[in-house]
Amino acid sequence: MYRLSGFRFLLLSFLLVCVPPASAADEQFQQWVKSFRKTALANGISPQVFERAFAGVDSPDQWVLDKAGYQPEFKAPVWQYFDNRVQQRAVRMGRAKKKELQPWLNKIQQRYGVNPNILLAIWSIESSFGAILDNETVIRSVVRSLATLAYADPKRSKFGRQQLLAALQILQSGDVDEKHLVGSWAGAMGHTQFIPTSYQAYAVDIDGDGKRDIWNSVPDALATAASLLSSNGWRSGETWGYEVTIPKGKLPAGTLTLREWEKLGVKRVNGRTFPRPDDKAELKLLAGRGGPAFLMLKNFSVLKRYNNSDRYATAVGLLADQIGGGKGLVRDWPRSFTPIDHAEVQELQKLLKARGLYAGEIDGKAGSGTRRGIQQFEKSIGVEVQGYPSEEVLEQLRQHR
Incomplete structure (x- = not known):
């Protein structure tokens, strides 16, 4: 007769106790929903809104948990990150959308001072100009996704509860109904992918229909992105950074004026000059000395308020420049192969x-x-x-x- 080792017996016993069958898990989830209902009502959510929001939400979404627990086999090389975001297709679509939406982009720029090319680049990177919103495999009920994280993901339970409460408050405001309150596995919503608390802080109804609709109104979604950037210190009429060449030898860390960087031998590419030499900037080498170098300005740090990643903010800036007619990098990302489009x-x-x-x-x-x-x-x-x-x-x- 086959006998379990002591370790295997203990492990199996642990799994049998701690991992309930699906039906039991669903019952436990329903108990959690009842408990959270008390929290929601104590925070001003009406019983009717809560019941509508959770109608049909009778179990956690395993797909959400799979996405939350996914760990890539390898960290994306720098060239892969930028090749997947700063592409000629995105540039062409950005330019086409710019022509199509020019009156709205002008209105948004007048109100918030944000360069339209930046907003188009964010729209491209966040949702491929809204294409992902039609992809039912990645767009799910925000209520169910956030309830899943709050109930079953220890690392994100606090985030899930906070965002779920905000999502219910959005429903109660009337900006969107429960059928259309959809988003990513982590609850990022609409064309410009705002989590519920960020939506509450920055959402805008610029088209004047009485709803801050970032799911169906592209003007509202782009204005909401502009609202976030403006509120976090975007400097109107200024760029995000410059591609530069650097001299051999060690360079100081930290922030210097462009004039000071230039004295150290850091030059703008193609012999161009810096229009405001007293602006402060930080040197960034995202791929080391073998790749392109950048002097990043204030607006770069503002872009990081959207997504706190140097790669993300740089990708937005580079794509925006090309949508605006720029030619792209002078020095490419280091790679040992011939890239394809x-x-x-x-x-x-x-x-x-x-x-x-x-x-x-x-x-x-x-x-x-x-x-x-x-x-x-x-x-x-x-x-x-x-x-x-x-x-x-x-x-x-x-x-x-």
Whole structure:
């Protein structure tokens, strides 16, 4: 007879006690909902709003927990992060949207002083100009998602409760109904992806229909993004940063004026001058000395209030510059392969999928799933395994159809 070791017996006993079957888990979730109802009503939520919000929400969303617990196999290389966000397709769409929405963008800029190109870049990066809002696999009920995090994710339970209460307050305000209160697994909502508390702080009804509708009104969504930036110190008429060249040798850390940086040998690319040499700036080398260098200004730190990431703020700035007619970086991100554009990445993904090596969306973004598929393909044909979305790999896939 097979006997469990002492350790395995204890482990199995622990799992049987601590991991209830699905039906029991649902009952426990319903008990949690009843308990949270008391909290909601004590914070001014009406019983009717609460009942409508939780109608049909009878169990946690396992997909949300899977997303919350997902850990990438590897941290995205810097080139991958920017290639997936600052692409010619995004530039073309940004320019087209700029023409389409010019009157609204002018109105938003007049009110908040934020460059329209920045707002278009945020819209692109946050929701691919609203395309993700039609993707039912990634857009879910905000109430259920946040209740799931509050109930079942110890790391995010406080966040989940706080945001869930704010979501119920949004419903009670009448800006949106429970059917349309949808967002990401973490509750980020609308075209410009605001969590409920940020929505409460910054949401704007610029189209004048009486609702702050960041889900269906692009003007409201862009004005809400501008409201956030303006409230956090955006400097109208100024840029976010400059690409620069740097001299050999050590450079000081911290903030100096552009004039002081220039005296140290840090120059703007293409021989351009700094329009306001007394502006203070910080040197950023996101890929080390082998990649592009930047002097970041005040507006860069304001962009980080949207997402506290140097990569994110830089991507917004670079994409905004190109939407506005700029030519892109003078010095590319360091890489050991020939890059391909958005349409070619889509072709690569289709060819990988045809071989059963990729199961994700054909989205032109070379994420971890695409790179895994490339690695498996490279291994199958006996070449060095790198996993890069390169011109060389695409050509090999075409030859091995």
